[in-house]
Amino acid sequence: MSQLRTLILQPAARLAELTATGEQVQAFLAQSALEESARHLLELGVVEALSNVMQYAFQTPEAQETASIRLLMADHGDYVEVVLSDNGEPIPAGALQNAPLFDSDPDASDLPSLPEGGFGLGIIAACADSVDYQSGPGGNHLTLIQRNG
Amino acid sequence: MSVFTHRELPGAHIITPTSKRLDASVAVDFRSKALAIIEVSHLPLVLDLAQVEFIDSSGLGVFVSLMKAVDGRIALCNVGKPVMQLVTLTRMDKILAIVTDEAAALHKVGAAP
Numbered sequence: 630m631s632q633l634r635t636l637i638l639q640p641a642a643r644l645a646e647l648t649a650t651g652e653q654v655q656a657f658l659a660q661s662a663l664e665e666s667a668r669h670l671l672e673l674g675v676v677e678a679l680s681n682v683m684q685y686a687f688q689t690p691e692a693q694e695t696a697s698i699r700l701l702m703a704d705h706g707d708y709v710e711v712v713l714s715d716n717g718e719p720i721p722a723g724a725l726q727n728a729p730l731f732d733s734d735p736d737a738s739d740l741p742s743l744p745e746g747g748f749g750l751g752i753i754a755a756c757a758d759s760v761d762y763q764s765g766p767g768g769n770h771l772t773l774i775q776r777n778g
Numbered sequence: 779m780s781v782f783t784h785r786e787l788p789g790a791h792i793i794t795p796t797s798k799r800l801d802a803s804v805a806v807d808f809r810s811k812a813l814a815i816i817e818v819s820h821l822p823l824v825l826d827l828a829q830v831e832f833i834d835s836s837g838l839g840v841f842v843s844l845m846k847a848v849d850g851r852i853a854l855c856n857v858g859k860p861v862m863q864l865v866t867l868t869r870m871d872k873i874l875a876i877v878t879d880e881a882a883a884l885h886k887v888g889a890a891p
Contacts, residue, residue, distance in 0.1 A: 647803040651832065669860040670867075676834050680802040737873040740850055745842045748835035748868055755867065 634660070634704040642687045642696035642717070644680070651676045654702065661704045662777045671709065671775045674756020675700070677749045678713050678771050686717025686769070697768075711757075711773040719764035720750070728754040781808045784815055789889030791815060792880065794826040800837030809840045813847055822851035822887035826880055833861050838870060845874065853883035 636657045640646040654675050658668045679700065687696040701712045728750035735743055754760055757773040764770075781804050785792045793812055797804055816823065823844055830837075845852045853875040857865070865871045875886045884890045 644803045647801050648797075648799050651799055651801060651834075655832065665859065666863060669863050672832070673834060673860070673864060676801060676832075680834060680836065684802065731868050734869050734872040737850065740846050743842050743846065743873065745839040745846075746835065748838065752835055752864075752867065 632706075636700075636702040638700040638702075640679070640683075640698055640700070642683055642693060642698055642715075644683050647676065647680055647683060650679060650700070654700075657702050657704070658709065661709050662706065663709055663775055664778070667775050667777075670756050671711070671773065674753050674760075674773060675702075675711055675713070677752045677756070678773075681720070681749055681753070682713065682715045682717060682769075686715050686719075688718065692717055706777075708758075708774055708776040711771075711775075713771040713773075714768050716768045719769045720762060722764075725750055725754055725760070725762050731755070781811065786815075786819060786821070787884070787889060790822045790824055790884055790887050791819070792824045792826060792884075794828065795830050798829060798831045800830055800833040800840070802834060802836035805836035805840050808837075809843055812840070812844055816844070816847045820848070822889055823848045823853075824880060824883040824887060824889075825852065825854045826856055826883070827854060827858065827861055828856035830861060831858060833864055835864070835868070838864055838868060841874060842870070851887050853877055853886040855879050855883040 640650045655672050658672055687693050697716045699714045703710045757775045759774040761772045781797050782793050782795045855877050857876050877883050877886050
């Protein structure tokens with residue numbers, strides 16, 4: 630029976646924390662049994678979600694003062710579960726479900742039209758086998774589950 | 779500390795990020811410094827990603843921004859698996875020239891001897 634392995638991080642709500650937090654996520658996932666591509670994709674999704682929270686969830690000085698971000702990662706052996714919780718502004722309703730699917734090729738002949746951003750939610754939506762987002766009085770909770778194999 | 783090193787050859791700029799992670803916390807700085815270089819000397823651009831282990835969508839946005847600044851004359855080389863995975867997921871592999879190494883990248887942007 631595999632042993633549960635967990636990582637709990639509480640980064641400050643500022644973008645300067647992103648790289649160090651991402652490195653810890655990467656190191657944790659490197660020890661999981663997830664396939665390489667699944668591991669990279671999950672790491673990417675977690676970083677996108679963290680970046681989103683750090684940049685957009687706490688826009689006012691008051692919100693900054695009471696900001697709380699908590700990242701829980703649990704390696705269950707046959708799957709990895711990630712729960713990102715925060716007490717800031719939620720992702721607008723439906724935005725994650727309606728995120729871009731990357732289902733059409735960009736048009737290289739029209740350089741100015743190429744997107745330089747707006748990929749984040751689409752990546753979060755595509756980064757794991759299961760993606761769930763709940764928002765309420767208890768805060769915002771993004772749960773990602775990536776299974777092994 | 780700079781987020782990349784830069785070399786200017788007769789026919790191209792070569793920019794090599796020095797950060798292992800090109801994420802949203804460095805993207806703004808990276809973009810503005812790289813654009814400043816291109817503005818001074820409007821040459822094709824090679825991005826050598828040999829030292830980059832991870833990029834997020836902000837890093838990818840920088841690549842697109844630089845691609846526009848050099849009118850599409852850009853090539854990426856030494857692209858690792860995690861970076862390639864993001865580029866493929868977002869279908870940017872359809873528009874970004876991705877080659878194996880610096881020599882191939884220089885050739886791709888028309889700067890090879």
